[in-house]
Amino acid sequence: MMMHTTNRIQLGVLGADDSLAIIQEVAKTYEELELIPIVYWEEDEIPDRIAPYLSRAQMWLFSGQVPYSIARQQLQVDRPMFYTRHSGEGLYKALLYWVHERGLKVSDISFDTLSPDVVAAFLADVGISSTVHLKHYNGVIRSEELVNYHKSLWEEGVTRASITCLRSAHLQLEKLGLPTMHLTPTHSEVRQVLENIIQTHELLQSRDAQVVVQLIGMNPDQIATLATDCDATVQRYARYVHGSTQKVSASQWMVYATRGAIEEITHNFSRRPTLPFLADIEAQITVGIGIGTTVLAAEERAHFALNEASTLGLGQWVCVLENNQVISPLSSGEETLSYPLSHGDYEDLSHAISLSALTLTKLASVLDKRGSTRLTAHELAKHLHILPRSARRILLTLEAHGLATVVGEETPYQRGRPRKIYDIRL
Structure with missing residues (x-):
């Protein structure tokens, strides 16, 4: 209605x-x-x-x-x-035209822009097995590049017509006298x-003071096999949280939702949601959640959160709240860390030593969470979700600049070398 x-x-x-x-x-x-x-x-x-x-x-x-x-x-x-977004429906219209007017086959036509999985699904639906001449790309492309693609295939006799999603390319191809069609929505x-x-x-x-944006990124290695399933799952997820979704690129989606809905499924932004329909893709995605008083602010925080989630690895969710507090990662375990997005307090120190201000901010948050200035490389690695050797490099750098001191050793439960205990003074 x-x-x-x-x-x-x-x-x-x-x-x-x-x-x-x-x-x-x-x-x-x-x-x-x-x-x-x-x-x-x-x-x-x-x-x-x-x-x-x-x-x-x-x-x-x-x-x-x-x-x-x-x-x-x-x-x-x-x-x-x-x-x-172009679906198989538009392809039906365009191909019917070329079949009726020129008697062409799919292999006689060059395409651009369309998602490979959309084309594959279309061909599967109509039971066609054919070579497909498709120039797919993410983001921006110049019309000249598309024109050259279609023109070269036509001049070589590989194709007899083209279907382009870019009007400027379509007009240039028409001027060159090439049979072409613009795929409109x-x-x-x-x-x-x-x-x-x-x-x-x-x-x-409904709550204009709090905009929530989620960015969902898919493992690039799985685009060819999981893109269609992931697209359907993200749309289902958006409906579940009473939100809406927009595909940003071949492997990234943006979801708009209310704060209340996301707050509820993440238990106040403390853990990943356990939704059965996410099970098939959750190990192949990373998620960044951003909250702000404007769409732009929420998107910027979501981008930072997604980058952080990506550094932690597939399956991780990170959130940046409206007060610029980062929760990384969302997890029911003790490894969740909360730290400020702004790390101006450590900018000067960062310039003096070879550690980023973000790393120093995270380290300070780890010490604050533990209520102690002492820890081992193994403990630091666990809190920061990094390899032990990376944690040792951080501690050795701090030690070299007089910011960390070895104060003892901890004998591991299993056989192995004793772990050095560092006292850190930032």
Whole structure:
């Protein structure tokens, strides 16, 4: 049922002319939305096209991966951002055209941008086994690169037509006289993202003082085999927490949710959630949670949290609260560490010795948590989730600069060399 609102969502929509027309047509059925349509012809124009509307738009929608990625990289957009994603549905439309008009096979056509798993799933659905000429990429690409890709295959006689997801590449290919088609979003693909935008706006308004953003990264080595399953699981997870999701890249997703929902499943940001439907992918993902009073602040914290989780290894979750306190990792065990995101107190010391301010901040938090200035390399390694040899390097560096002193030895339970006990004075 359509929700009636007095305050319509100011939705900035940037897209190529044909894609923008489709989005505008579909958006007419959503009275919650007031579109700010912005057309572009070349990717270099995008930052200047968007800039005048940054303060006006409450949310942003882009007509594809490339304009979305350019905006993320080049502009500080403090609003939720989405883009239309291509599914197998659009491929059906494009391929039917080429089959009907030219009698072509899949192997006669070159494609770009599309996710390999989307293409593979499409072919499996219709029972086709074929060579696929696909140039897939993450983030931004120049139209000239796509034009050269399609043009070279056509000139070599490998292909007889092309399907591109980038309008600027499509126009250049047309000028060259190559048979080509621009893959525009379908009505159902647009409806899906518009409903996602409306849902995201509602949940952010429900507690606008606290924005929660989660970044979920997948093991890059597993993209080919797990991408489709992971995509479906992340969407299910977003529904479970009454949130919404946007795929950022081939191996990364962003989830918007309310603080209460994430607080509940993580037991007040203290442990990883134990959800049965996450079981198949949890060992192949890392998760960063960021909380802030603005979307941009929450995203920045989520990025830091994801980087920290990635250094700890697959399966780890890290959270940065609105007060810039880092909880790393979320775990029910004693190894969880809480430390400040800002480590200005140790910047000068960091310059004097070969240890980062972040490492020194974590070390100070370990000592504070233990209530003692004494520990072994083995204990430090356990708290920081690093190898014992890395912990020994930290302690030896501190010792060399007069910040740590060996005060005794600890005999391990099993056979082995006694462990040195260090007293640390930061």
